[in-house]
Amino acid sequence: MLKYVSKRLAYTVLILFLLTIVVYLIFGLLPADPAKISCGVHCNAIQVAGNRHRLGLDIPLWDQWWHFIQGIFVGRNYGEGAAAFHCPAPALGYSFPNNECVTTVIAHAFPYTLSLAIGAFILWFTTGIGLGVLAARFRGTWIDKVTTAFVLIGGSMPTFILGLLIYISAFMLHWIDPIAQGVWVSPWTDPVGFIKNFIFAWISLALAFSAIYTRLTRSNVIETSSEDFIRTARAKGVTPRRILFKHNLRTSLAPLITNAGLDFGGLLGGAIITENIFQLPGLGEVSLKAVLQDFDLPLIVGTTLFAATFIILFNLIVDVAYAYLDPRVRIK
Amino acid sequence: MKPFLEVKDLSVAFTTEDGKVQATDSVTFSLNLGETLAIVGESGSGKSVSSMAIMGLHNRHRTDISGEIYLNLDSGAVEINSAEEEVIRKLRGNQMAMIFQDPMSSLHPYYTINNQISEAWLLHNKGDKKAARARTLEMLDLVGIPDPHKRIDEYPHQFSGGMRQRVMIAMALVNNPKLLIADEPTTALDVTVQAEILSLIKDMQKEFNTAVLLITHDMGVVAAVADRINVMYAGRLVEQGPIDDVFYHPAHPYTVGLLGSIPRVDEFHGGRLKAIQGQPPSLINLPTGCAFRERCEFASHVPGNLCATTRPESTEKGANRQSRCHLSIADIERISAERSAK
Numbered sequence: 266m267l268k269y270v271s272k273r274l275a276y277t278v279l280i281l282f283l284l285t286i287v288v289y290l291i292f293g294l295l296p297a298d299p300a301k302i303s304c305g306v307h308c309n310a311i312q313v314a315g316n317r318h319r320l321g322l323d324i325p326l327w328d329q330w331w332h333f334i335q336g337i338f339v340g341r342n343y344g345e346g347a348a349a350f351h352c353p354a355p356a357l358g359y360s361f362p363n364n365e366c367v368t369t370v371i372a373h374a375f376p377y378t379l380s381l382a383i384g385a386f387i388l389w390f391t392t393g394i395g396l397g398v399l400a401a402r403f404r405g406t407w408i409d410k411v412t413t414a415f416v417l418i419g420g421s422m423p424t425f426i427l428g429l430l431i432y433i434s435a436f437m438l439h440w441i442d443p444i445a446q447g448v449w450v451s452p453w454t455d456p457v458g459f460i461k462n463f464i465f466a467w468i469s470l471a472l473a474f475s476a477i478y479t480r481l482t483r484s485n486v487i488e489t490s491s492e493d494f495i496r497t498a499r500a501k502g503v504t505p506r507r508i509l510f511k512h513n514l515r516t517s518l519a520p521l522i523t524n525a526g527l528d529f530g531g532l533l534g535g536a537i538i539t540e541n542i543f544q545l546p547g548l549g550e551v552s553l554k555a556v557l558q559d560f561d562l563p564l565i566v567g568t569t570l571f572a573a574t575f576i577i578l579f580n581l582i583v584d585v586a587y588a589y590l591d592p593r594v595r596i597k
Numbered sequence: 598m599k600p601f602l603e604v605k606d607l608s609v610a611f612t613t614e615d616g617k618v619q620a621t622d623s624v625t626f627s628l629n630l631g632e633t634l635a636i637v638g639e640s641g642s643g644k645s646v647s648s649m650a651i652m653g654l655h656n657r658h659r660t661d662i663s664g665e666i667y668l669n670l671d672s673g674a675v676e677i678n679s680a681e682e683e684v685i686r687k688l689r690g691n692q693m694a695m696i697f698q699d700p701m702s703s704l705h706p707y708y709t710i711n712n713q714i715s716e717a718w719l720l721h722n723k724g725d726k727k728a729a730r731a732r733t734l735e736m737l738d739l740v741g742i743p744d745p746h747k748r749i750d751e752y753p754h755q756f757s758g759g760m761r762q763r764v765m766i767a768m769a770l771v772n773n774p775k776l777l778i779a780d781e782p783t784t785a786l787d788v789t790v791q792a793e794i795l796s797l798i799k800d801m802q803k804e805f806n807t808a809v810l811l812i813t814h815d816m817g818v819v820a821a822v823a824d825r826i827n828v829m830y831a832g833r834l835v836e837q838g839p840i841d842d843v844f845y846h847p848a849h850p851y852t853v854g855l856l857g858s859i860p861r862v863d864e865f866h867g868g869r870l871k872a873i874q875g876q877p878p879s880l881i882n883l884p885t886g887c888a889f890r891e892r893c894e895f896a897s898h899v900p901g902n903l904c905a906t907t908r909p910e911s912t913e914k915g916a917n918r919q920s921r922c923h924l925s926i927a928d929i930e931r932i933s934a935e936r937s938a939k
Contacts, residue, residue: 493702499654500697501690501717501768515707592752593706 270585277577284573285330288566293326299560303361319344320361322562333358333566357570358563360555367567370551374535375571376449377547381470381539382532384463388471389478390525394518396475397482402509404487412479419476428469428542435465447544466543470536474528478521485517492516519590523583530579534572548572599669600627601775601808602651607664609646609655616881620646622832623664625911630775633802633809635819635840637855638829639877644812647829648778651810652695653677653685668692668776691721694769698781700761704753710737711749714768721772736767739804740797759790766797773805780812795822816859820844825917828852831878831888834911838918846930848920850895853929887921898932899923 300317301308308316317323321332321343332341336356343350343359352359352366360367400412419427435441445462452459489495490513498512535549548568555564588594607624610617621643628634636644649655651666666677670692677685697703705713714736715729722729730749737745740763753761762782769777779798783791799822802809811823819826819840826843828836828851836849847853854873875892878884890896890904909921922929 493697493699494705496654497697497703497765497768498705499689500652500695502686502688502720503690503716504686512705516705591707593754 266585266588270581273581273584277574277581280577281570281573282334284570285333285566288569289326289330289333292562292565297560299562302560333563357567360559360561360564360567362555362559362561363564367563370564371548371567371571374546374548374551377447377540377545378533378535378549380452380459380463381466381536381545381547382529384467385470385474385532385536386525386529388467389475392471393475393478394482394521396479398486398509398514400479400483401486401490409483412483416476416480419472420480422473424469424473424538425542427472428466428539431465431469432542441465443544447546463543463545466539466545469542470532470539478524481521481524482517485520486513489513489517515590519587522586522590526579526583526586527576530575530582531572533575533579535568598629599674600629601669602628602810603665603667603669604647604651605665605667607647607650607666608662609643609650610661611659612661613881617661618880619832619883620880621650621829623911624829624832624834625664626827626834626837628776628808628810630808631802631806632825633799633811633823634825634827635811635813635823636827636829637813637816637819639814641877641880642829643832644814644829645780646832648695648780648810648812651677651776651778652689652693653680653682654689657682670775687721690717690769690774691772692774693776693778694772694774695778695780696762696765696769696782699785700758700765701753701785703765704761706753709750709752710756710764714764714771717768718771732771733767736771737764740764740767740770740801742767758786759793762786762790762794763797766794766801770801770805770807774807776808776810777802778810778812781814782811783818784813784815791818792821798822816855828855831883832880833888833921834919835889835922836918836920837911838915838920842915842918846926848914848918848926848929849889849922850893850924850929851889852920853933854892854894887923894936895922895924895929895932898928 298313300313300320300322303320304313304316314323321329335341336352336354336358338354340354341352341356341359343352350359350366352368355368357367357371359365360370363370396412396415400409403409432441436443447462450458450462486509495508495512498508503512533548535547535552537549537553539545540547540549541553548571551564552568552572555561555568604624604626607621608619609621610619612618624643624647626634636647638644646655650662655662662678664678668675668677668688670688675684675688704710711730711733714733715726718724718729718732719726734745734749737749742748742760742763748756753764756764766782777798782798783794786794795818798809798811801807809822811818813819823840826836826838826840827834828843828849830851836843836847836852838848843852844856847856851873854871857871858873860870873892874894878888878891886903886905886907887893887896887909893904896904903923907923909923911919911921914920914926918926924932
């Protein structure tokens with residue numbers, strides 16, 4: 266197992282390495298000129314050239330990439346003279362529009378994204394599985410019909426509409442304060458303020474996911490209940506409750522672990538729409554601004570790598586968790 | 598002494614979109630401790646439905662069950678169709694147990710053998726996991742699993758098909774049930790393993806004086822282990838009797854057909870195996886008269902139009918023998934002899 270995990274971790278590093286090349290290539294092929302954009306409308310050719318040098322874009326793309334890779338291990342220096350700045354390892358570059366190291370920008374944004382992801386995950390995972398089990402258990406009754414309606418509405422409504430509806434409703438009811446919204450409140454010192462900050466974003470993000478998980482749980486539980494080993498359990502006199510929780514759910518929930526890991530891992534890279542609606546300056550907001558407004562290459566590369574790391578990492582976690590749950594896929 | 602299991606007029610029907618499916622109709626039989634009764638018939642003849650009804654495993658809301666099923670226990674008789682679900686649950690795995698056709702899918706893939714057999718013991722006994730493990734080990738040894746100390750902590754996928762069926766038998770017998778229902782226990786296994794499993798069931802029966810209800814479509818299996826045979830067709834018992842009598846003097850044309858379709862080494866003449874013509878009828882709206890008449894080679898010998906108009910009732914055809922046919926055993930033997938003479 267340990268050998269397998271270390272092998273997979275080595276692959277992760279390789280994939281991330283290749284990913285940096287891809288991101289640099291895409292950036293190099295784009296027609297826009299970041300030196301011009303960040304310089305402003307009234308810059309002349311000389312000023313743009315100076316700006317290009319300052320941004321480190323006057324050297325070949327290959328060298329830019331190589332400096333980036335070096336920076337991860339040894340840190341990097343930017344600017345000259347009084348404006349000189351040092352980003353310590355692991356440096357992912359310097360974001361000129363923010364006047365900060367990329368790692369610092371990410372470190373500031375990540376708590377929002379992490380809090381959003383964890384809270385939403387707990388909400389959607391518990392309600393999704395709970396409702397799914399209920400619907401399967403009371404299949405065909407009004408409970409099943411109500412959850413099916415919920416799944417249809419929650420699953421088919423786009424996040425930007427659902428999020429906006431929730432935001433506007435909460436605003437009208439004075440449950441949300443647009444001025445305080447987005448100011449970081451530590452969950453350790455002020456848990457109530459922290460929850461107030463995030464609760465509506467959690468609900469809006471969780472609704473869509475929880476609909477999917479309800480549907481998956483319901484169909485898995487129903488499918489498993491017609492398995493031969495469930496009939497065996499009934500034939501040996503196991504109670505209905507124990508059949509559901511011990512014999513059925515373990516089999517039904519194993520495939521959901523895959524979804525959960527990948528969804529959660531994906532969210533750690535930033536939830537662009539939800540963060541935007543609820544004014545949470547997380548990684549999604551940072552990436553959005555870097556791409557649309559600033560054309561900030563170092564920040565784009567940084568957030569992309571950061572998000573990719575989580576996706577790959579959670580793929581690995583899912584595989585390990587699955588092996589733990591299902592003895593048939595255990596690695597010898 | 599009353600038989601351990603008494604089934605009286607058992608009828609099971611399912612309501613489907615196409616109509617009411619009468620899976621079994623007025624099934625009546627009994628089974629003593631230490632005795633093996635085989636129920637034989639084609640797929641869909643109602644064999645498994647009957648056995649599931651005895652175990653009380655049908656969903657009462659979705660199944661229409663009538664008739665009575667008595668288990669005559671030491672503590673008194675229990676009627677399965679009217680008993681509380683919780684009462685039946687406590688009998689399942691304890692007084693009556695079941696093994697199934699496919700040992701590959703009948704064991705839970707995520708739990709160890711110890712976990713699954715121990716669970717069956719712990720459900721019906723007072724004792725801790727340690728005692729359950731000791732009992733499991735004893736059972737694994739009894740059913741002939743080699744190296745049980747090592748294999749007890751393995752998972753089902755680490756066992757072969759025959760070994761898994763042994764595990765299923767160990768699990769079914771862990772509480773010394775009085776009734777063992779074996780639903781096609783050898784169908785999914787290799788031929789060589791089939792014989793081993795059958796002799797294991799036989800040995801276990803001798804050891805515990807169990808009543809065994811063997812569901813099968815394999816006449817060879819019946820000949821090897823059964824004392825008595827019930828032949829089922831289209832949800833009804835068409836013939837009942839001791840094994841030798843039924844094999845040598847069948848009292849129903851369907852039994853004649855089943856016996857004629859067995860490949861035999863000693864009578865091979867290079868010809869084709871005889872199959873019963875046609876298909877079993879749909880169980881939705883069975884036609885009037887005999888359900889087998891469309892496929893029956895003897896129907897033309899029945900006077901009048903009796904087979905088409907009158908459904909034959911179960912009648913005595915000798916000592917301990919019943920069949921649902923308008924012809925007598927003597928008629929059937931005479932007609933068979935005339936046919937083979939031609």
